[in-house]
Amino acid sequence: MAARxxxxxxxxxxxxxxxxxxxxxxxxxxxxxxxxxxxYIVNLDVPTEGHRKISRQSKWDIGTVQWNPxxxxxxxxxxxxxxxxxxxxxxxxxGEVGTSLQGHTRVISDxxxxxxxxxxxxxxxxxTYIYIWDIKDTRKPTVSLSAVAGASQVKWNKKNTNxxxxxxxxxxxxxxxxxxxxxxxxxxxxxxxxxxxDWHPDNxxxxxxxxxxxxxxxxxxxxxxxxxxxxxxxxxVWKARYTPFSSGLVTVMVPQLRRENSLLLWNIFDLNTPVxxxxxxxxxxxxxxxxxxxxxxxDHQLVTWSRDQTLRMWRxxxxxxxxxxxxxxxxxxxxxxxxxxxxxxxxxxQNQDSEHQSNTSHGEEEVFREDFQPNPLTxxxxxxLGLPQTLQQEFSLINVQIRNVxxxxxxxxxxxxxxxxxxxxxxxxxxxxxxQYPNNAAPSFQFVNPTTITSTMKxxxxxxxxxxxxxxxxxxxxxxxxxxxxxVSCLESFVNQEDSTSSNPFxxxxxxxxxxxxxxxxxxxxxxxxxxxxxxxxxxxxxxCGAGYLVYFTRxxxxxxxxxxxxxxxxxxxxLSAYHSGMITPMKIRxxxxxxxxLYSGSPTRSEKEQVSISSFYYKERKSRRWKSKRENTDANSxxxxxxxxxxxxxxxxxxxxxxxxxxxxxxx
Numbered sequence: 316m317a318a319r320x321x322x323x324x325x326x327x328x329x330x331x332x333x334x335x336x337x338x339x340x341x342x343x344x345x346x347x348x349x350x351x352x353x354x355y356i357v358n359l360d361v362p363t364e365g366h367r368k369i370s371r372q373s374k375w376d377i378g379t380v381q382w383n384p385x386x387x388x389x390x391x392x393x394x395x396x397x398x399x400x401x402x403x404x405x406x407x408x409x410g411e412v413g414t415s416l417q418g419h420t421r422v423i424s425d426x427x428x429x430x431x432x433x434x435x436x437x438x439x440x441x442x443t444y445i446y447i448w449d450i451k452d453t454r455k456p457t458v459s460l461s462a463v464a465g466a467s468q469v470k471w472n473k474k475n476t477n478x479x480x481x482x483x484x485x486x487x488x489x490x491x492x493x494x495x496x497x498x499x500x501x502x503x504x505x506x507x508x509x510x511x512x513d514w515h516p517d518n519x520x521x522x523x524x525x526x527x528x529x530x531x532x533x534x535x536x537x538x539x540x541x542x543x544x545x546x547x548x549x550x551x552v553w554k555a556r557y558t559p560f561s562s563g564l565v566t567v568m569v570p571q572l573r574r575e576n577s578l579l580l581w582n583i584f585d586l587n588t589p590v591x592x593x594x595x596x597x598x599x600x601x602x603x604x605x606x607x608x609x610x611x612x613x614d615h616q617l618v619t620w621s622r623d624q625t626l627r628m629w630r631x632x633x634x635x636x637x638x639x640x641x642x643x644x645x646x647x648x649x650x651x652x653x654x655x656x657x658x659x660x661x662x663x664x665q666n667q668d669s670e671h672q673s674n675t676s677h678g679e680e681e682v683f684r685e686d687f688q689p690n691p692l693t694x695x696x697x698x699x700l701g702l703p704q705t706l707q708q709e710f711s712l713i714n715v716q717i718r719n720v721x722x723x724x725x726x727x728x729x730x731x732x733x734x735x736x737x738x739x740x741x742x743x744x745x746x747x748x749x750x751q752y753p754n755n756a757a758p759s760f761q762f763v764n765p766t767t768i769t770s771t772m773k774x775x776x777x778x779x780x781x782x783x784x785x786x787x788x789x790x791x792x793x794x795x796x797x798x799x800x801x802x803v804s805c806l807e808s809f810v811n812q813e814d815s816t817s818s819n820p821f822x823x824x825x826x827x828x829x830x831x832x833x834x835x836x837x838x839x840x841x842x843x844x845x846x847x848x849x850x851x852x853x854x855x856x857x858x859x860c861g862a863g864y865l866v867y868f869t870r871x872x873x874x875x876x877x878x879x880x881x882x883x884x885x886x887x888x889x890x891l892s893a894y895h896s897g898m899i900t901p902m903k904i905r906x907x908x909x910x911x912x913x914l915y916s917g918s919p920t921r922s923e924k925e926q927v928s929i930s931s932f933y934y935k936e937r938k939s940r941r942w943k944s945k946r947e948n949t950d951a952n953s954x955x956x957x958x959x960x961x962x963x964x965x966x967x968x969x970x971x972x973x974x975x976x977x978x979x980x981x982x983x984x
Contacts, residue, residue, distance in 0.1 A: 341607065381426060384430065424465065474519035559615065561641070
């Protein structure tokens with residue numbers, strides 16, 4: 316449970332201001348609060364001593380406001396209102412509205428000043444266009460990016476001057492402004508709308524997305540099929556942004572009750588619990604930004620604006636900043652003292668020392684620093700594919716949040732101890748990694764006490780783990796986390812099979828805690844994890860065509876659904892793996908979430924003759940005498956011919972307002 320400190324320094328109320336957006340200038344001197352009738356300019360050095368106003372005449376609220384982040388343009392800020400963006404100038408205690416950017420045909424959803432070029436501003440809109448403007452020439456956008464769906468967020472990359480990201484419902488597109496015709500990368504990030512985007516401050520390939528689906532995900536867009544890490548939450552996440560210090564992340568939740576605390580500080584290397592909760596606001600936080608540090612100050616200030624119409628300034632001291640530090644990276648120097656090099660490294664080190672005439676201690680430090688690759692979330696370098704290159708790096712990247720699993724890792728001795736408990740069973744295993752790992756050299760697995768499973772089950776687990784590890788290392792890929800997931804999956808399956816002998820085989824035992832999604836494959840059958848993105852086939856459908864016909868198809872009259880017609884159709888073919896394992900009924904499959912469906916994709920319990928197919932999952936034969944006699948008359952060496960569903964073409968031209976016959980008879984005078 317995180318400590319709840321009341322650490323805010325200043326609270327300023329703006330009652331009846333109807334402020335919807337906030338932004339800070341790059342100097343850390345002023346904040347702009349955008350309301351329906353006025354823009355309020357607050358002096359952050361003396362926020363309680365009054366504020367200045369800039370009046371505005373518009374019936375539209377301001378959706379987004381942002382101050383220019385460059386010192387040379389520090390007196391400019393932009394505010395979007397409906398379909399246009401107004402450029403404001405604040406200088407010498409007075410403000411005025413300048414020119415307007417008009418080009419979008421629908422409401423503007425977001426805007427962002429370029430990080431490296433002070434003249435450039437990007438805007439996104441519901442009209443499916445993303446425009447890049449040069450404020451020196453505001454007549455039209457300099458670059459136009461077109462997407463199929465409207466963008467809700469747009470953010471410039473903080474390290475690459477040509478790169479930007481946009482969110483479209485639950486998807487993310489990565490753009491290069493030099494190639495505006497199409498996005499360079501596409502990420503299917505969330506199942507629900509993305510509310511927030513933020514690029515990593517040090518790594519140009521990493522970004523964080525926050526969504527309505529109650530999660531924050533971290534991505535390397537070069538590997539867009541799998542997120543780097545995930546922060547699961549109980550409620551939707553409105554914003555998630557990196558901190559300007561250490562490895563922190565600030566999130567804004569959308570609580571179920573208005574008075575719940577929604578502003579949290581996290582360490583991205585330990586997402587089990589927040590390191591700090593900012594307590595004070597009585598409603599949802601709408602916006603937060605970091606104020607520029609003063610010279611000589613080690614403290615940071617977080618400025619927040621809430622729906623409770625209060626502006627709060629929170630002091631984040633060095634002690635709180637240390638809670639966001641990565642202990643692994645910060646302790647590298649201490650680890651150097653206890654590092655013992657492997658024989659191959661010692662040999663390479665001796666050769667290097669003889670060539671460069673350097674001392675041994677300096678060589679050891681150089682080898683370790685080159686060999687150690689930090690987590691990509693910190694901005695450290697990875698190989699070209701973004702995969703771990705050393706055992707130390709693999710340990711730092713592994714997801715240790717698998718439920719009911721405890722992993723003790725020892726990179727110096729190249730080993731780890733895995734403890735798993737499931738139901739009444741306990742498994743403890745020692746994993747040893749050879750020197751060549753993961754270059755076509757698999758680790759060894761050995762059970763140690765206390766392990767309570769049978770010798771038969773041990774043999775099965777060892778074979779599965781060996782096969783999984785060999786499959787990975789043959790491609791020079793790390794295998795520890797896939798092996799852990801396989802171990803948990805198979806152990807869960809073993810416990811389920813035991814319980815099924817004394818209880819309903821189609822119900823899940825309450826004593827089993829569902830682990831994270833596993834990736835075991837079901838051989839020779841539909842429904843493996845690779846089928847998660849393949850939609851389940853339909854059994855009926857209809858389409859209109861331009862010639863005045865309706866084409867539709869139905870299932871065979873001799874077949875009917877094996878379950879109630881009111882039950883929904885599964886989302887994808889991966890649902891078949893659950894039915895295949897015999898642990899869950901079709902009705903249960905449809906009530907499970909897509910992520911939990913993969914839980915049951917373990918080893919099949921039915922014979923190959925009884926493997927589940929699409930037809931056996933969906934239909935069963937009507938046991939009628941007519942059908943029985945038909946099967947008896949069929950040749951024993953050939954399969955019975957089953958009646959296929961009908962495809963019907965219906966003429967509906969009489970229902971349409973346009974008639975072909977009238978067109979044929981039409982003659983112009």
